[in-house]
Amino acid sequence: MIKRLIFDVDGTLIRDVNFTSSVEETLKKIGIYSKENVESFLKGIKSYEEIYDNYNIMDYTEHMGKVLNKKLPPNFVSTFFEELKMCIPTKNEILIDTIHRLSEEYELALLTNYFAQSQLNRLNNMGIGKYFKECYGEHHIKPNRNAYLDACGDKKTSECVMIGDDIYLDIMRAKQEGLNTIFVNSKGIEVNPNIGIVVSSVEEISPKLITRLEKELDLER
Numbered sequence: 001m002i003k004r005l006i007f008d009v010d011g012t013l014i015r016d017v018n019f020t021s022s023v024e025e026t027l028k029k030i031g032i033y034s035k036e037n038v039e040s041f042l043k044g045i046k047s048y049e050e051i052y053d054n055y056n057i058m059d060y061t062e063h064m065g066k067v068l069n070k071k072l073p074p075n076f077v078s079t080f081f082e083e084l085k086m087c088i089p090t091k092n093e094i095l096i097d098t099i100h101r102l103s104e105e106y107e108l109a110l111l112t113n114y115f116a117q118s119q120l121n122r123l124n125n126m127g128i129g130k131y132f133k134e135c136y137g138e139h140h141i142k143p144n145r146n147a148y149l150d151a152c153g154d155k156k157t158s159e160c161v162m163i164g165d166d167i168y169l170d171i172m173r174a175k176q177e178g179l180n181t182i183f184v185n186s187k188g189i190e191v192n193p194n195i196g197i198v199v200s201s202v203e204e205i206s207p208k209l210i211t212r213l214e215k216e217l218d219l220e221r
Contacts, residue, residue, distance in 0.1 A: 002180065002210050004155045005102060006136075008164030009112035009119050012184050013095075013128070013202060014088055019045070022083040029079050032070050040067050055115050055138045077115075085121045094203045096127045103131040105207050110135040111151040111162065113142055113169075142169040148177040161213065163205065171195060180213060 007013055023041045027033040044067035052059050057077045065072045102108060108131050112119050116135035123129035134153060140146040152160045157178035164170025165184045174181050182205060183198045185191060191198060197213055199205060 001159060002106065002161055002214055003159040004107040004109060004153060004161070005210070006109045006111050006151045006160055006162050006179070007132070007202070008162075008166065008170050008184075009110060009114070009123070011165035011186055012163060012170075014122060014126070015186055015201075016089055017087050019084075019087055022080070022087045025083045026076075026080045030073055030076060032068065037068055043067065049113060049141060053144060054141060055113070081115070081118045081121060084118050085125055088122050088126050091127065092203075098203050098205060099128045099131045102205065102207065106210070107153070107155070108132045109151055109153065110137070111142065111147060112137045114138070143173040145177055148174055148179060152179070161210065163202070167191070167195075180217065182209075182213070
């Protein structure tokens with residue numbers, strides 16, 4: 001029986017956003033804005049996980065400082081978080097209603113490779129943050145097996161569903177750790193039919209779909 005739904009954030013719950021304006025405003029506020037620094041900053045966001053296996057303010061500040069070749073002020077991360085708060089799509093009542101309905105039947109959690117505070121700030125501004133019991137992924141980032149196991153909380157892996165838009169991080173690795181999965185194919189890529197349940201957006205997920213997943217799993221057993 002499915003008891004907990006675990007959601008990825010960027011590309012899954014938060015789609016079609018551009019971080020450039022948040023980066024620009026952050027660099028302006030700390031006095032080091034330039035087009036070159038914006039480009040370096042955006043590359044630094046992606047390269048962080050190639051070096052570190054968790055998110056903490058000290059390492060993140062040091063990493064971005066090296067990327068920008070600047071000594072960053074102590075308020076760098078908090079300044080960036082403030083700008084990221086508004087890096088969200090326009091209000092989506094269908095998404096809000098979907099998450100609300102799912103929360104009435106299942107425990108909802110987040111597994112996202114970033115700082116929990118920042119991601120929750122954004123989801124709160126979207127009107128859905130309150131529905132999630134926990135946010136994981138800051139201390140153990142995907143694809144570390146502990147990230148998936150932590151996100152299950154006190155539930156068995158077989159009682160959890162990982163929902164995300166990354167074939168490897170959210171689907172393959174989650175399956176390897178014993179979780180059920182739903183692939184959010186937001187980019188419309190061609191996928192292997194054996195991947196399991198696929199939706200184009202979170203708004204397509206419903207208790208009825210989760211029941212279908214449970215039945216399919218029973219048939220496989």
